[in-house]
Amino acid sequence: MPINYYIILSITLFCIGIVGVLTRRNAIIVFMCIELMLNAVNLLMVAFSKMHHLKNAAINASAGSEGQLFVFFIMVVAAAEVSVGLAIIVMLYRNTHSVDINFLNRLKH
Amino acid sequence: MGITAILFWTLSTLAVFSALMMVVSKNPVYSVLWLILVFFAISGHYLLMNAQFLAIVNIIVYAGAIMVLFLYVLMLMDLKKDTEQKRNRGILFAGVLAGGCLLLVLVAALLKTDEASVLVQTQVGNIGLIEELGKILFKEYLIPFEVSSILFLSAMVGAVVIGKK
Structure with a gap:
C-alpha cells in the first residue's frame, strides 16, 4: 500500500479525536478521544517503520524496528497516563458528583 | 484489487466509522465499546503490516487493560442522572469546524508532497516479530x-x- 493512504487514515482518526475533545463535555469521553489520537499516531509510526524497512532492507536488515519500539514505549506511557488520569477523574466525581469538564472552571478560584 | 487492498479498505472503514460512533454516541458505555472496535481495527492494520508483536500488545494493553479500566470507572459512577445537559450549539459547530480545518490543511499539505506514494511493506518482513x-x-x-x-x-x-x- 502507498504510504499516503496510511497518512490520510491516521490524519482522519486524529481529527476525529480532536473534534471529540473539543465538543464533548464528559471527562471520560474526552480522555478516550485522547487515547484515539495516540493510537492514530502509533498506526502512522508503524506504517513509516515498514516504509523505511522496505527502502533500506538491503543496507540494514533491521531498518525500521526502532519505530515499532517507540510505539511500544508510547503504549507504556499511555498505560501509566490512563491510570493516573482515571484516578483524577474519580476524585473529580467524588468532589462534584459529576464528570462534566465545565465544573473544572472552579479550579480558577 | 488484491486481498491486501480489500483488507486495508475494510479495516480503515471500520476504524473511521467506529471512531465517529464513539464521538457521537450519547451513552459513555457505548463509546467505550466503539473505541474497543477501533483498537481491534488498528490491530488488524498492524497484522496487515506484519507487526505481530504490536498487534498483540495493542489488544492486550489497550483493548484488554485500559478499556476495562475505563469500563470499571464508568460503572463506579452513576452517570444516568446527568446525561450531558443540552450541548452548546456554538461550541459543537466551532469544534467540528476546527477539526475539519485541521483535516483539510493536513491533507492539502500531504497532496503537495513529492514522495507521497512510497510503498509500505505489507504481509512480509520480519522486523515486527x-x-x-x-x-x-x-x-x-x-x-x-x-x-x-x-x-x-x-x-x-x-x-x-x-x-x-
Whole structure:
C-alpha cells in the first residue's frame, strides 16, 4: 500500500479525536478521544517503520524496528497516563458528583 | 484489487466509522465499546503490516487493560442522572469546524508532497516479530525499558495517593 493512504487514515482518526475533545463535555469521553489520537499516531509510526524497512532492507536488515519500539514505549506511557488520569477523574466525581469538564472552571478560584 | 487492498479498505472503514460512533454516541458505555472496535481495527492494520508483536500488545494493553479500566470507572459512577445537559450549539459547530480545518490543511499539505506514494511493506518482513524486537529491546534499549518500569511504579503510587483521599 502507498504510504499516503496510511497518512490520510491516521490524519482522519486524529481529527476525529480532536473534534471529540473539543465538543464533548464528559471527562471520560474526552480522555478516550485522547487515547484515539495516540493510537492514530502509533498506526502512522508503524506504517513509516515498514516504509523505511522496505527502502533500506538491503543496507540494514533491521531498518525500521526502532519505530515499532517507540510505539511500544508510547503504549507504556499511555498505560501509566490512563491510570493516573482515571484516578483524577474519580476524585473529580467524588468532589462534584459529576464528570462534566465545565465544573473544572472552579479550579480558577 | 488484491486481498491486501480489500483488507486495508475494510479495516480503515471500520476504524473511521467506529471512531465517529464513539464521538457521537450519547451513552459513555457505548463509546467505550466503539473505541474497543477501533483498537481491534488498528490491530488488524498492524497484522496487515506484519507487526505481530504490536498487534498483540495493542489488544492486550489497550483493548484488554485500559478499556476495562475505563469500563470499571464508568460503572463506579452513576452517570444516568446527568446525561450531558443540552450541548452548546456554538461550541459543537466551532469544534467540528476546527477539526475539519485541521483535516483539510493536513491533507492539502500531504497532496503537495513529492514522495507521497512510497510503498509500505505489507504481509512480509520480519522486523515486527517478537524475536527481532526483543533482541533490539534488550540489547540497545535496555535503559529506557528499565526507566519505564520506574515510570509505572510512580504512576501506581500516584494513582493510589490520588484515589485514597
